[in-house]
Amino acid sequence: MRKAQREAILAKLEETYKGSKTALNYNSPFELLVAVILSAQCTDERVNVITARMFPRLNTPEKMGALTQEEMEAEIRDCGLYHAKAKNLLGMCHMLTQRFNSVIPNDIKTLMELPGVGQKTANVIASIIYNIPALAVDTHVFRVSHRLGLAQGKDPLATEKELEKIIPREKWSDAHHWFIWHGRKICKARKPLCRGCVVVEECPFKEKNFE
DNA sequence: AACTCGGGGCA
DNA sequence: TGCCCAGAGTT
Structure with missing residues (x-):
């Protein structure tokens, strides 16, 4: 996959997440x-x-x-x-x-x-x-990044290393939220809602799920 | 590597 | 109703 295409996908995921309010609440x-x-x-x-x-x-x-x-x-x-x-x-x-x-x-x-x-x-x-650079690869991050062709690694650790290569370091702590949000709301494990997906054009996975 | 915990969410 | 889930600990 070309660099420009990867960056386009990541930018759209970031932009979409910023409009959502699904984070955990905490004060310390x-x-x-x-x-x-x-x-x-x-x-x-x-x-x-x-x-x-x-x-x-x-x-x-x-x-x-x-x-x-x-x-x-x-x-x-x-x-x-x-x-x-x-x-x-x-x-x-x-x-x-x-x-x-x-x-x-x-x-x-x-x-x-x-x-x-x-x-x-x-x-x-x-x-x-602590703003320590770390990209947490959970089930959503793993599934979404693989479907989008951003990673091929067999396990979460390998995937973490791949994603850390293509995502700017200062965005690592935010990036897992992009994938998690997208994975929960749109790119679901069972029935992905490709109809409402912002990166469906770039997606190699792309299911026929247009109602 | 497979199994288990467990109420909630969703079809 | 039945199936799956923002994981970690144990065997």
Whole structure:
């Protein structure tokens, strides 16, 4: 694929995302960390409902870490996977207070030592909070970038490296939002809405899905 | 590499 | 109703 065509696709995805309002709500690094963990297998709208109810009371590792497992589960019950998420959140709060003086670690390797924080979450946190260049490749980023012919790598890590070559470094932390938004709303796994897609002209995948 | 967790969203 | 999902931990 030619460079000009790649840039055209990326510019359109960026422009489209800027018009949307689907980001997680948070007021601190800790709140973002909690919100991203809750967002696994759950919509951002649902996470925002939970956090809006919870953060006014529980916005620090100390306060949240004082909850029992049962209380923590009650707070987040309607986001799915709540048993494991509650356990991980409490473990994370305890580790933050005991080992990190309640400061969110500022490198990816250390972030991943926190319970419930894997590669994707660590990349998101590091890039948003600390502006550390990292492009989190989740299922949406992977699917969309491959369909558009922007990447061919077999696994998320290979795809991350490919995308980092064709996207300006200062945009890495934003770029995963472009793909995620596009992947959720338009380029869906099952039935992509090619009719409403801004890059359908450039797309090699392009399904006949025009109603 | 495959399996599991789990309520919500959507057809 | 049934199928899938902004993932991580375990085996």
